[in-house]
Amino acid sequence: MRALTRGPSEPGASGGNGDNEENGEAERAEGADGEVAAGARTPASAPGAAPGRRGPKGRGGSGGPGGIGGIGGFTAADEERRRGVRRMKTIATGALLLMATVFALAKWAQHAGAGGWTGYVAAAAEAGMVGALADWFAVTALFRHPMGLPIPHTAIIPTKKDQLGQSLGEFVGENFLSEDVVRARLRAVGIGNRLGAWLAEPAHADRVTAELATALRGALTVLRDSDVQAVVSEAITRRAHAQEIAPGLGTMLEKIVGDGGHRRIVDLVCERAAHWLEVHRDSVMEAVEGGAPGWTPRFVDRRIGERVYRELLRFVTEMRDMPDHPARGAVDRFLSDFARDLQSDPETRARVERLKNEVLDRSEVQDLIASAWSAVRSMLVAAAEDERSELRVRARTALLSLGMRMANDGRLQGKVDGWVEGAAVYLVTTYRDEITSLISETVAGWDAEHTSKKIEAHIGRDLQFIRINGTVVGSLAGLAIYTVARFFGV
Known part of the structure; x- marks a missing residue:
């Protein structure tokens, strides 16, 4: 039949x-x-x-x-x-x-x-x-x-297949996907303790590190450099334009001057200036003579040039060798005044902002910002592929440390369990209808x-x-x- x-x-x-x-x-x-x-x-x-x-x-x-x-x-x-x-x-x-x-x-x-x-x-x-x-x-x-x-x-x-599928979905939703059931089950499992004990094993930490490195390489390979560069450039530029830098620069400069951190720079400038004058004596003489009036005798121009050169060299040398030189004090006062102006003077702050925006809008700066991603990407890929790289060594050490803490620290275990329970409950309560409908619709499609x-x-x-x-x-x-x-x- x-x-x-x-x-x-x-x-x-x-x-x-x-x-x-x-x-x-x-x-x-x-x-x-x-x-x-x-x-x-x-x-x-x-x-x-x-x-x-x-x-x-x-x-x-x-x-x-x-x-x-x-x-x-x-x-x-x-x-x-x-x-x-x-x-x-x-x-x-x-x-x-x-x-x-x-x-x-x-x-x-x-x-x-x-x-x-x-x-x-x-x-x-x-x-x-x-x-x-x-x-x-x-x-x-x-x-x-x-x-x-x-x-x-x-x-x-x-x-009655479709009705059975609907009933099965409702049964699963009511008895397996309820908040109380999920919390009780996860609390009984003790995920924080188990995960900590598992991560505390060196072999497991090595495995997780290798998997993370593989995932990082995969993500960096999938990402298009042009897209990431555009995003990075736009994010940095937008944030830089929105953030006023003059007050921050003034605060930093004031602290540097107060701590005397600028004196090394002054020492370096004085030393380099004295060395340059000693090497380029003729250049200074020619510059002075070239600026003299045409009606003055040449020997007078030379005598004036020699006098100017000696005074410049003496001034720079004294400033280099004397920590309490008056010119150094003048530099300190100038920097202190400039630091205050950066923080409180509207005109100075406006000028700094205009300068900042002009610099940011230059194509050279934009290219530099965009090219930073290529350097970072290459560095990350190389570090992820090298088992002895500092990145992977530190990641492995961090995982082992985290595992030991989770295995022995009850408070940390409680936090991890709470995070896992919260995430699971959120998924269950938010997508319970989708999960149960998946069961009923799947059965209906059979x-x-x-x-x-x-x-x-x-x-x-x-x-x-x-x-x-x-x-x-x-x-x-x-x-x-x-x-x-x-x-x-x-």
Whole structure:
């Protein structure tokens, strides 16, 4: 009957991932206990069929068992489970046939006058058949229409798959994705303590360091230099334009002058100036002579040049060798006044701001800012690739230190646990609907017939035990009822 419901030209008729074996072996096993598989392949127009779940490749657009949104084909483990289900079906059906045989023999013996015991055996066998048939109906109704008849409330999984998926999503959301459950579970795990103990192991710290280095190299490789350079340049320029630098420069200069830090610069300038004058005496003389009036005699110009040179050299030399030289005091006063002007004089501050903006807007400065990223990137990549680099050594040391602290510091463990719990609770409470809808929508996208077979492969073996137990319990119940009835003479 199964073959009659699907023509050879219908898409999916040949099945996939073991479906050929299913069309043969499953048919034989189902036929052994009277189950007609045509109920599982009821045409879309038949009563009870799941609307919109069939069609070319799609049975609901899932693309077949292994298609988009599908539950996937049968694996080797699934095929082994299905063979186990078929074996248990054979045993359960055999128990039913055994009860029928015993019932027939007991009735024959009863009519033949074999004795009163035949009534007890017949009652037990009859009740066993009833129990076996009832449980066969109940188990079969989960996956297909018994005997192919569209009996209401049968083929529950194929016809109620979407509702089951919705209920499953709601169940998961209410019982697994609640704030209390997440917090209690994470608190019981003790992530801070475990993570600290794990990181405190040198091998684990090495592994994390290597993974971080790989991630850093990957990120730097993916990033486009031009994009990063534009972002860095724009960020630095915008912040520099927005931030007034004159007061800060004035405060820094005032502190430097107060601490005497500028004196080394003055010493260096005086030393370099004295050395330059000693080396370039002729240049100074020529400069003085060249600036003299044309009507003065040349020897007078030379005498004036020599006098000027000696005075300049004496002044610079004295300033270099005398810490308390008046010119040094004048420099101190100038710098102190300039520091105050930078902090409080509006005109000075405005001039400094104009100068700053002019410098920042120059193309050379923009190119320098942009090129800084290339240097930083090359440095980071080289450091990430070198296992002995200072970056990786420091990262490993920091991880080991963090792990030891987390393993021994209860307060730090509590903080880490709190952070993890907070993050998990935020994700759960924010995206709970998306998570549960993922479950329900995924189940809704599965092919109903294939899903039913997949579930039956996983739980069908245990369900067949229900049939066997029904046969045994039914026969015992029938025997007990018949015994009680005979005892009271009913």
